[in-house]
Amino acid sequence: MRKINAYICPALHHTITVCKDEGATSMFIKCPTCEATGKNEKAISMMGNVHQHFTPTHEWYKPTLEDWNNLNADIANKSLLSQLELHVKRGGLLFRPIK
Ligand SMILES: [Zn+2]
Structure with missing residues (x-):
């Protein structure tokens, strides 16, 4: 729980994530920094090999009824x-920016 991870894209943007709930996270995400400038780059997981003191900007979560x-x-x-829904039923988590 509360495991910090990061994802790196080819432009070397990093996205720091946290697991809010238990479940499976993805190996790749769309780089949010690239996406903000209209580019589409995949960012790859650091597989949890990240110092744990970093502050996450995004979270992996299991949707509540309100989230759904x-x-x-x-x-x-x-x-x-x-x-x-199928992804979550199979134990996968969803990804979103932390507000
Ligand atoms: Zn990027």
Whole structure:
């Protein structure tokens, strides 16, 4: 729990993450820094090999009922939504910026 990890993209942006809940995280994410400038780069996991004192900017979480209601309202693509549901049913966590 509260395990800090990081993801590095080819432009060497790093995204510091935390596991809020127990479950499976992904090996790759879309680099949020690149995404903010309209580029699409994959960032790869440091596999938890990261000093634990870093402050995370993003979290892996297991959606609560309220989270699902928000996702349902935000995601117009219902087939994407059912993919997320299947992913979570199989023990996968979802990824979001920490507010
Ligand atoms: Zn990047």
